[in-house]
Structures are given as C-alpha cells and as structure tokens.
Amino acid sequence: MNGIGTAAKRAGLKTAYGFIYKLRIEKALAYRYDVFSGIIMQCIVMFANAFFWRAIYSGYETVRGAAVSDMLTYTIISSVMAVFLATGVEQRVMKSVEQGTVATDLLKPIPLFAIYFFEELGTITASALLCGLPILVVGSIFIVVPLPADAMHALLFACSFLLSFLINWLFAALFSLLAFVTINMSPLLQIKKHVLRLLSGGIIPIWFFPQWAQNLLRALPFVYIYQLPLELYIGRLSVPDALRQMGLQLFWVLILLIVFFYVQKRTMEKILVQGG
Amino acid sequence: MDAITVKHLTKEYRLTKKGTGLTGAVRSLIRPQKVTLRAVDDISFSIPEGEITAFIGPNGAGKSTTVKMMCGILKPTGGEILIHGKNPAKERTQVVQSLGVVFGQRTQLAWDLRLGESFELMKHIYQIDRGMYEENLKIMDEILDISQFIDTPVRQLSLGQRMRGDLVAAMLHSPKVLFLDEPTIGLDVEGKYAIRKFIKEINRQKGTTVILTTHDLGDIEQLCKRLIIINKGKIVEDGALDELIDRIAPCKNLVVEYYDENYVQHDKAQIIGRNKNIVTYQFRKSKITGAGLICDISDRAKIKDATIQETKIDDIIRIAYGREC
Structure with a gap:
C-alpha cells in the first residue's frame, strides 16, 4: 500500500473511532437509569x-499542611474523578x-483495544454528564x-488528570488480559x-500514611492516578514541583503503554495459536 | 486465478489431559499431561475465483479450524494459506479487509444497536465509501428484504432476520471472498430459501468466491458445484458433486411396473428384486442411461410405470465420511 493510501486509511479510521465513540454515548444515554446506583454509591462514600x-x-486548623476545607474539596473531587476512572474494559473483554x-472482533480490520478504548471514552462522556455532574452538585450544596x-x-490539574486517566485505563486494559487465562x-x-x-490516595491521601508506606507507594504508579491531580x-x-511530578506521571504512562503492548501482543499470539 | 490456495496445512492443539476422579484431578494439577491433538492434518487444495465450494464433514472433522485459519484468527502449525496472494497468518488486517465472514452460531452485529446502526458501524470500520455502501445495501435489500426490520434493535430480531442482517453486514464492503460457517443452521424453510438465493445472487452478480461449511445437504445440492469433504483432519474427497455421486454410487435402480407377471431380462441391468409385476433393475450409469434402459424394456413388453431411483445425497456423504484416506 502506498503512502497516500495509508494516510487515507488513517483518516478513515479516525471517523470509525468517532462513530464508535458516538454510538457508545447514545447507548449510555439510552440506558441512563443504570447510573442511579452509581450516583448513590459515590454519594455515600463522599458523605462518609x-x-x-x-x-x-x-x-485543629491544619493537619500535615492541609486544612479541613482542602480535605473536603479533596473528597468531592475524588468522588467525581471516580466516575471518570471507572473502567469497563475488563468487563468488555471478559x-x-x-x-x-x-x-469476530478479530475479523475486523481495526485494532481490538482501539475499539475498546473509544467505547470507553463514549461511556465515560455519558456518565460524566449523568453521574459526575450530579455528584458535583450534591457535594457543592451539602459539603463545600x-x-x-x-x-x-x-x-x-486538568493536564495531570488526563495522564492519570491514561495510567488508569492502561492498567485496566492490562488487567483485562487476565480474562484470557482466568474463567471468572x-x-x-x-x-x-x-x-x-x-x-x-483516592480515599485518604497517602501523606497520612506511615513513612515506609509513603515511600513504597511513591515508587508505584498508583499515586499518579488519584493523588497527584488532587494535590x-x-x-x-x-509549580516546579508539580511539573516534576507530572514528568514522572508521563514516564509511567509510557512504561505502562510499552508493557501493555508487549503483553497484549503475547496474549493475542497465544489466542491465535490456541484458538479462542 | 485462484482465490485461495492452501498448501500442506496442519494444525495441532496442545491439550492438557484431565485425570478422572479426585486422584486424577490432583495428579493433573501437579504434573499436567499434555496431549497433542492434530485437528487438521496436511491438507492442500485451491479454489478458483468465483466458485462456490462446500466444505463439509462430520462434527469435529476440522472444518471450522480450517476456516478460522483461512480468516487469520487462528495460526497454522504448519503449511501455508494464500488468499489472493496474501497470507492471513502474517497480514491479518489486510486479509480481513477483503473477507466477509459469517458464523451461523454467533453474530457480528452489535446486540444493543439497531440493525442499520450496525451496518453504519461496518461502513466506518471497513471505510466503505457512501456510493458503494448504498448500492450494496440496495442490491441486498432486493434479495433479502431487510428494510422492514432495519430499524429494529438486533436483540429483538428473529434468528432468520438476524442471519440476513449478518449476511448483509459481511457483504457491505464487497469482499472478494465470503466464508459462511453453517449459515442456514436452525433456520426455517423460508429462511433457508432466502439465504441460498442470496448466496447464488451475490456469486452471480459480484463473482464472489464463496466457501460454505454446512451440515445441510440441501445447501450443497442447490449451491455448490464443488465439494471438499474433510474427516479426521484430512481431505477424503475433493471434486464436483456429480463426479462424486458417479464414483461413490455408480449404479442406479430402475423400478418397472408391468401389466402382468411377464418381465424382461436385460444384459446391461441386473434384477435385484421382484414383487409380482414390479421388478427392480440395477444398472451402471457408465453402461446404459436410464432412458435407454426404459426404451429397451418397453420395446419388448408393455410397461405401466417406470421410476429411476437415485442414490440419496445423504447416503453418498455418509459413505464418503465413513472412508478413511
């Protein structure tokens, strides 16, 4: 295939992804009553x-450098973030x-996990409106x-949250590959x-954890999912500290991306050999 | 030109043998016994462009495994497959772009979408331009009459409707090769008729090469000139349906009803049964035609009725299955 052909193919795939995204939003809006339990669950956790x-x-005025109003904000934003960070890819693969x-998914001339990613974006867009917004409003009225x-x-925060979304999704996608080896x-x-x-740090910031646990957790990618954006x-x-941390966050995105592609390729190879 | 070439294709599965009972279960947990199962054993064939070929065999013969390897969703252990010169094991995404695949037992349509939306999704995924998409949809609607349920969610469709939808979805991007894995399974008479008409029409209008696996002998009789019979991973028969019938069943029976008990002997036919004035002759198709035999007999005696009995296709297939290589 020549260069022009491939470029046209890429452009075509973009509209394919766009269409998948759009379909998912429509579906999520059609099944909008499903989100009520999600709203209630998140609100319970938030109030608790x-x-x-x-x-x-x-x-106390402040504990470890954070005032009570900071912690309340932390809680509400964490609950809203949870809506964006609830992944469906594992269920989808399972x-x-x-x-x-x-x-049949493999019969399509389009990468499997690209389909799943855009489906996920669609679902999240819908649940941001149906679930995230109500939680934010309830939190604002009743808490702070x-x-x-x-x-x-x-x-x-916005930039960092984008990266944390990617870390979270890649981790979930990696986890979803387990579906090929475990039954349930x-x-x-x-x-x-x-x-x-x-x-x-989505529930309790890790600066409240014992020092050894903090050291351990800072070496893992998880703190970059909730805690960094919240901080x-x-x-x-x-600002300089923030940029340095976001650099590490980006580093984790890349690492997970590489690991994911590698493991995914190996798993697919195995499926192609053993039969689905 | 050949649409599909398969050379020395082999597929082995490594299975873990499970022990029976508790001790067996514990033993296989500690030291699993691996067994190699050869599902497809060194098969070769080629299929010219525009041909409808039936790929048949008993359950577990290796049909689906072969079809899956041809689609690129299963890797062969040995041998090579070329689909229009491309190897599906190496260039899967490119090969599937020119393939249409329908599995009768599972759908490719999105369960929660309307049928039309599923088609739209195919249009985007395969990057079908609007002109071709609309033309294909129009042609197929004429044959399958899908417009009456195009706005129904897929989960609410009947099996027959869903199958039609699946066929349309598989053909929207005008693939050169169409694989159908038991497309008429579980369908009623009307459904089967529609599907067969569709396959015939698509093959005629677009010159699509069709590979069909089926257990329905009606499908084979009405659609396929060529038959590949596979059993225990090997090809046991490959050729035209008529030739196969001639070879496996070289004889036909002629039942003649006379007016009285006087009957005729014929040197090219053997009498295999007689019941009063009804006589059954068996003759070799290579020696004399049925019409010739009736002619000869009626020259010598008055006959009331004559019926030629063909060997049933079911019996022929059963004989072919029974034979090893």
Whole structure:
C-alpha cells in the first residue's frame, strides 16, 4: 500500500473511532437509569469521608499542611474523578471471551483495544454528564463548593488528570488480559477497584500514611492516578514541583503503554495459536 | 486465478489431559499431561475465483479450524494459506479487509444497536465509501428484504432476520471472498430459501468466491458445484458433486411396473428384486442411461410405470465420511 493510501486509511479510521465513540454515548444515554446506583454509591462514600474529615479535624486548623476545607474539596473531587476512572474494559473483554466474540472482533480490520478504548471514552462522556455532574452538585450544596487553589493549579490539574486517566485505563486494559487465562474474574475486579483507590490516595491521601508506606507507594504508579491531580487541585504543590511530578506521571504512562503492548501482543499470539 | 490456495496445512492443539476422579484431578494439577491433538492434518487444495465450494464433514472433522485459519484468527502449525496472494497468518488486517465472514452460531452485529446502526458501524470500520455502501445495501435489500426490520434493535430480531442482517453486514464492503460457517443452521424453510438465493445472487452478480461449511445437504445440492469433504483432519474427497455421486454410487435402480407377471431380462441391468409385476433393475450409469434402459424394456413388453431411483445425497456423504484416506 502506498503512502497516500495509508494516510487515507488513517483518516478513515479516525471517523470509525468517532462513530464508535458516538454510538457508545447514545447507548449510555439510552440506558441512563443504570447510573442511579452509581450516583448513590459515590454519594455515600463522599458523605462518609466528609464526616470522617470533619470529625478528625475538630479542634485543629491544619493537619500535615492541609486544612479541613482542602480535605473536603479533596473528597468531592475524588468522588467525581471516580466516575471518570471507572473502567469497563475488563468487563468488555471478559464478556467477549465468555461469549466467544473475540473471534469476530478479530475479523475486523481495526485494532481490538482501539475499539475498546473509544467505547470507553463514549461511556465515560455519558456518565460524566449523568453521574459526575450530579455528584458535583450534591457535594457543592451539602459539603463545600470545591474550588481549585487558583487558575494555574486548575490547569495543571486538568493536564495531570488526563495522564492519570491514561495510567488508569492502561492498567485496566492490562488487567483485562487476565480474562484470557482466568474463567471468572468478577471478584478480582472488585478487589482491584477498591485496592487501587486506596493505594492511589483516592480515599485518604497517602501523606497520612506511615513513612515506609509513603515511600513504597511513591515508587508505584498508583499515586499518579488519584493523588497527584488532587494535590494539584488543592494547591499543595508549587509549580516546579508539580511539573516534576507530572514528568514522572508521563514516564509511567509510557512504561505502562510499552508493557501493555508487549503483553497484549503475547496474549493475542497465544489466542491465535490456541484458538479462542 | 485462484482465490485461495492452501498448501500442506496442519494444525495441532496442545491439550492438557484431565485425570478422572479426585486422584486424577490432583495428579493433573501437579504434573499436567499434555496431549497433542492434530485437528487438521496436511491438507492442500485451491479454489478458483468465483466458485462456490462446500466444505463439509462430520462434527469435529476440522472444518471450522480450517476456516478460522483461512480468516487469520487462528495460526497454522504448519503449511501455508494464500488468499489472493496474501497470507492471513502474517497480514491479518489486510486479509480481513477483503473477507466477509459469517458464523451461523454467533453474530457480528452489535446486540444493543439497531440493525442499520450496525451496518453504519461496518461502513466506518471497513471505510466503505457512501456510493458503494448504498448500492450494496440496495442490491441486498432486493434479495433479502431487510428494510422492514432495519430499524429494529438486533436483540429483538428473529434468528432468520438476524442471519440476513449478518449476511448483509459481511457483504457491505464487497469482499472478494465470503466464508459462511453453517449459515442456514436452525433456520426455517423460508429462511433457508432466502439465504441460498442470496448466496447464488451475490456469486452471480459480484463473482464472489464463496466457501460454505454446512451440515445441510440441501445447501450443497442447490449451491455448490464443488465439494471438499474433510474427516479426521484430512481431505477424503475433493471434486464436483456429480463426479462424486458417479464414483461413490455408480449404479442406479430402475423400478418397472408391468401389466402382468411377464418381465424382461436385460444384459446391461441386473434384477435385484421382484414383487409380482414390479421388478427392480440395477444398472451402471457408465453402461446404459436410464432412458435407454426404459426404451429397451418397453420395446419388448408393455410397461405401466417406470421410476429411476437415485442414490440419496445423504447416503453418498455418509459413505464418503465413513472412508478413511
């Protein structure tokens, strides 16, 4: 195939991805009642955390450099982030393996995980509106209006959150490959979801953890999923520090990308040899 | 030109043998016993462009494995496949662009979308330009009449409707080769008729090469000139349906009903049964035609009725399955 042909193919694929994205949004909007349980769950966690922080902070101005209002903001934004960071790729792969549709997915002249990624983006776009927004509103009314430290930190937060989304998704996609070796991974998924949120500072910031745990967790990619964007949002990091941390975050994105592609290729190779 | 060339294709699966009972289960957990299963064993054939070929064999003969290897979703252990000169094991994405595939037992349509949306999705994935897409849809709608359920979600379609939808989805990008894995399975008479008409029409209008695996002998009789029979991973028969019938069943029977019990002997036919005035002759097709035999007999005696009995295709296939290489 010549260069022009490939370029045209790329452009064509872009519209294919766009179409997949659009279809997913439509589907999620059609099944909009599914999100209610999600909203309620997130709100329960959010309120519980908010009460927890208020109780702990009674009588103290700041603890480890963070005021109570910071922690409340942290909690609300963390709950909203959880909506964006809830991945469906594991379930998607698990279902395909169960029903044997991996074979038909492989018949399409388009990379398998590219389809899954754009489906995920579609679902998330819809749930941001249906689920994220209500949580933000409820949090703002009943807890505190979660304002960012300043405009600069809001911008840093946005960039960092984009990277943390990628880390989270790549990790989930990597995890989803387990579906090809285990029969039922639903329990594993539940464990993964909660452990991930805990280790990444999504519930309690890791600066409240013992020193050794902090050192350990800082060497892992998880803190870059929840904690870094949240720290940026409440303005705990100076701009140079923030940029340095985001550099590390980018480094993790690249590492996971490489690992994912490698493992994915190996797994697919194995499926092609053993049969789906 | 050959659309498909298969040379010395072999596929082996490594299976873990499970022990029976608790001790067996524990033993296979500690030291799994691996067994090699040869699903496809050194098969070679080629299929010219524009031909409809049936690929048949008993369950577990290796048909689906072969089809999967031809689609590039399974890698051969040995041998080579070329589809219009391209190897699906190496250039999967390029090969699938020129393939249409329908698995009768599973759908390619998105369960939660309307049928039309599924077609749109195919249009984007295969990058079909609007002109071709609309023309193909029009042609296929004329044969399969899909417009009446194009706005129905796929999950609400009947099996017959879903199958039609699957066929359309597989042909939207005008593939040169179409693989159909049991396309008429579980369909009613009307559904089967529609699917067969579609395959015939598509083959005639577009010159699509069609490979069909089926257990339905009606499909073979009505669609395929050529038949490849596979059993235990090997090709046991490959050739025209008529030739196969001639070879496996070289004789036909002629049942003649006379007015009385006087009957005729013929040197080219053997009498294999007689019941009063009804006589059954068996003759070799290579020696005399049925019409010739009836002519000769009616010259010598008055006959009331004559029926030629063909060996049923089911029996021929069964005989072919029964034979090893």
